[in-house]
Each structure stands twice: as C-alpha cells, then as structure tokens.
Amino acid sequence: AQTVTQSQPEMSVQEAETVTLSCTYDTSESNYYLFWYKQPPSRQMILVIRQEAYKQQNATENRFSVNFQKAAKSFSLKISDSQLGDTAMYFCAFRGGTNAGKSTFGDGTTLTVKP
Amino acid sequence: SAVISQKPSRDICQRGTSLTIQCQVDSQVTMMFWYRQQPGQSLTLIATANQGSEATYESGFVIDKFPISRPNLTFSTLTVSNMSPEDSSIYLCSVARDRLTDTQYFGPGTRLTVL
Numbered sequence: 001a002q003t004v005t006q007s008q009p010e011m012s013v014q015e016a017e018t019v020t021l022s023c024t025y026d027t028s029e030s031n032y033y034l035f036w037y038k039q040p041p042s043r044q045m046i047l048v049i050r051q052e053a054y055k056q057q058n059a060t061e062n063r064f065s066v067n068f069q070k071a072a073k074s075f076s077l078k079i080s081d082s083q084l085g086d087t088a089m090y091f092c093a094f095r096g097g098t099n100a101g102k103s104t105f106g107d108g109t110t111l112t113v114k115p
Numbered sequence: 116s117a118v119i120s121q122k123p124s125r126d127i128c129q130r131g132t133s134l135t136i137q138c139q140v141d142s143q144v145t146m147m148f149w150y151r152q153q154p155g156q157s158l159t160l161i162a163t164a165n166q167g168s169e170a171t172y173e174s175g176f177v178i179d180k181f182p183i184s185r186p187n188l189t190f191s192t193l194t195v196s197n198m199s200p201e202d203s204s205i206y207l208c209s210v211a212r213d214r215l216t217d218t219q220y221f222g223p224g225t226r227l228t229v230l
Contacts, residue, residue: 035218042154045207045221047116089155093219100163100171101146101214107157 002027006106021077023092032096036077040088119222127228135194136225138208143188146211164191198229
C-alpha cells in the first residue's frame with residue numbers, strides 16, 4: 001500500500017519570502033501521479049499543482065513549483081513570494097494504478113503567512 | 116477541471132435523525148468518493164460510490180450507518196444515519212474522471228453539527 005508523509009505539521013513564513021513544504025511517499029509502482037492541494041480556512045480544497053511520475057521536468061504554476069525526486073520518493077512544494085492568501089492547509093497526495101482509483105493523502109501542513 | 120456542488124452546505128441536526136447530502140458534478144465522472152474531515156485535520160475516506168452498484172466502504176465505515184447511492188455518472192448521495200454528536204464533521208464529495216491519470220477534485224463540503 002502507498003503511504004504519503006508530510007513531516008511538517010505547521011510552518012510559517014514572512015510575506016514575500018519563500019517556503020518549502022516537504023512530502024515523501026512510498027510506492028512500488030512506476031506509473032503514478034502526485035498532487036499538492038490547498039485548503040484555505042473554511043474554504044474548498046483546490047488543486048495547486050500536479051506532477052506525472054514519467055516526466056522528469058518539475059511542474060510549475062506561477063509562484064508554485066515542485067522538486068520531484070523520483071528515486072528518493074520526494075515531492076516538495078516551493079512557494080515563492082508568499083502572499084497572505086497562501087495561508088492554508090496543504091495536502092500532498094499520491095494517485096497510482098493499484099488502489100482502485102483512490103488517492104492517498106498526507107496529514108497536511110498548516111502554513112501561515114505573516115505580514 | 117470538474118465543478119462540484121453539494122447540498123446542503125451546512126446543517127444542524129438532532130441526535131438520532133438522518134441527513135442526506137447530495138453531490139452533483141457538471142460532467143460525467145468515473146470515480147466519486149465521500150470523505151469526512153474534522154476542521155484542521157486530514158481527510159478520511161468513507162467510501163467509493165459506484166454507479167449502479169453498492170458502494171465500496173473503507174474499514175470502519177458500514178452501509179447501515181452511511182448508505183450511499185449513485186444512480187448515474189454525475190450524481191451521488193451520502194446519508195448519515197442515526198446521528199450522534201460524534202458524526203459532527205465536514206463531509207466532502209470528490210470526483211475523478213478516470214481511475215489513474217485525472218486529478219481528484221473536491222466539492223465545497225457539507226458542515227454537519229449534531230446536537
């Protein structure tokens with residue numbers, strides 16, 4: 001079974017600075033997909049970024065980028081130029097082919113951006 | 116992406132009653148899931164809703180307590196039966212277009228309080 005570990009329950013960053021959220025996973029599959037989701041306080045969970053395991057290039061979406069290290073099974077999220085609106089809980093997720101279509105989620109990291 | 120709506124958005128219910136939550140998607144999807152989430156906590160998968168057949172429940176969740184229907188590829192309901200205060204939580208509907216490659220998208224959630 002796959003596991004996803006987010007080792008940082010809480011983090012904080014000053015506005016305009018850069019922060020990196022960690023995620024590691026364990027799987028024996030070769031074809032899979034990785035995701036970062038953002039859930040602002042009392043608001044809907046939305047996709048931040050996704051990475052296909054077969055792609056070597058790290059995904060980027062504006063201020064959000066990932067550092068995907070397939071051999072190390074690491075998938076960290078970097079947020080550049082942090083904004084107050086980035087304050088949220090962030091979940092790392094894994095989706096493979098052997099779990100009946102279900103994703104495996106980490107426990108989440110609560111990020112606070114301070115003015 | 117998929118646009119997901121849930122009804123009701125929130126409710127306050129009495130102990131011993133039942134509540135049915137509806138999930139509607141704007142396009143046909145293969146996978147539909149129901150999750151439970153305590154505020155500030157991670158997601159707990161209740162079940163996978165299967166179109167035209169019985170839902171697949173995760174360990175610790177049973178059909179008598181959480182009956183699920185999925186009459187077609189765009190709609191599902193989750194009923195929380197014989198509620199107790201321990202059922203107070205946020206219930207999330209989530210969908211994916213396929214079993215592997217698609218992103219899993221989330222509805223806005225239903226905030227349930229049981230008195």
